[in-house]
Amino acid sequence: MIRTAILFLILAGLSFGDTLTLNTTPLETSGTGPFTIDFQFDSGDMAVSNTVTLSDFMFGGGSLNTTPSSQSGDITLGTSPFSVTLGNSSFYNDVQFSFTPGTSLSFDVASTSNAEPATPDTFTFAIFDGSTNEIPTDNPNFFDSFFELDLPGGGSPMDTILSASSGYSVSIAAPTYTSGTSGGGGGMIATPEPSTLTLLGLAGAVILGLRRKRHA
Numbered sequence: 001m002i003r004t005a006i007l008f009l010i011l012a013g014l015s016f017g018d019t020l021t022l023n024t025t026p027l028e029t030s031g032t033g034p035f036t037i038d039f040q041f042d043s044g045d046m047a048v049s050n051t052v053t054l055s056d057f058m059f060g061g062g063s064l065n066t067t068p069s070s071q072s073g074d075i076t077l078g079t080s081p082f083s084v085t086l087g088n089s090s091f092y093n094d095v096q097f098s099f100t101p102g103t104s105l106s107f108d109v110a111s112t113s114n115a116e117p118a119t120p121d122t123f124t125f126a127i128f129d130g131s132t133n134e135i136p137t138d139n140p141n142f143f144d145s146f147f148e149l150d151l152p153g154g155g156s157p158m159d160t161i162l163s164a165s166s167g168y169s170v171s172i173a174a175p176t177y178t179s180g181t182s183g184g185g186g187g188m189i190a191t192p193e194p195s196t197l198t199l200l201g202l203a204g205a206v207i208l209g210l211r212r213k214r215h216a
Contacts, residue, residue, distance in 0.1 A: 020125070020147055022064065022175040024101035027127075029167045030053030030170045035067060036128040037099045040145075043088035044119035044153050052111045052123045052149065055083040070096040088121050099127070109177075113151055113158055120153030135172070137163035146175055 027035060041052055055078070057064065066082050068075075073093030076085040086093045099105075111123070124145035126134045134144035139161060141148060148161040165172035 004043070014047070017054075018177060018179045019106055020109055020177050021106040022146055023173055024060065025103045026170040026172050027101035028062075028103070032129045032131075032169055033101075034130050035099045035101060036096050037105075037133075038094065038096045038128060038134070039086060039123070040124045040126070041074075041086035041088060041093040041121065043091045043093070043175075044093065044116035044121045044151075046088060048114050048116050048121075049088065050087060050114050050151050051085055051087045051110045052109065052120045053085045054107045054109060055081065056105045056106075056108040057082060058150045059100075059105070060102035060104035060106075061141070062105065062160050063100045065098040067097075068095050069098050086123065096128070109149065111149065111151060111158075112114060115152040115155065120156065120159075121151040123149040123151075134213045135165055136167050138166040139163040146172070147177070151215060189211050 002044070012119070027033070039054065043050075064082075066077070066079075068077070071094070073090035074087035075093060075095045076087070077083070077095075084095060124143050125147040126137075126143070126145040128134055135146075136144050137146055139145050141150060141161065146163050148159075148163070150156075150161075151157040152158055160177055161179055162174040165173040
């Protein structure tokens with residue numbers, strides 16, 4: 001019973017983010033590197049604040065230089081663990097990192113969703129090859145990105161677009177985007193909210209009651 005209560009206590013303090021996972025095995029032997037990851041967040045209306053936060057990075061045997069090779073606009077980097085937050089206080093917000101591909105690349109994606117009056121805020125994830133060109137994709141919005149997240153604009157809902165490489169020397173499948181789980185790294189972030197604090201209190205009371213009963 002105590003174990004159950006403790007598990008309940010742990011789960012009560014955790015929230016789960018969405019996870020993007022891209023198969024990067026084709027890049028390992030493509031001979032088109034070195035590669036650069038590009039995260040970009042374009043503001044639809046800077047009067048309405050939104051952020052996109054990326055965390056829980058997994059590289060499938062590859063690696064990332066956590067010092068940006070390029071940075072512009074509203075960018076905040078976290079350490080221990082590494083995270084990237086892009087805001088929309090500027091129209092163009094972009095950060096790039098040199099990247100050595102492994103079998104896969106995954107990271108958690110968390111965002112606010114404050115509606116813009118007309119044009120949505122748009123986040124994209126792309127990869128540049130050794131020629132400093134974005135790997136072309138079949139994204140229908142003319143972004144050469146493997147992932148596009150459009151936050152609400154003009155009353156529209158949040159929208160996600162997954163893209164595969166198109167017309168490139170190697171074929172890279174579109175990533176997967178999973179809600180509420182993580183691609184191998186857990187994806188659980190300790191962020192208690194008011195309702196969570198209530199659960200924490202209940203779990204604590206259960207544990208205390210069990211201890212008193214056992215003592216008696």
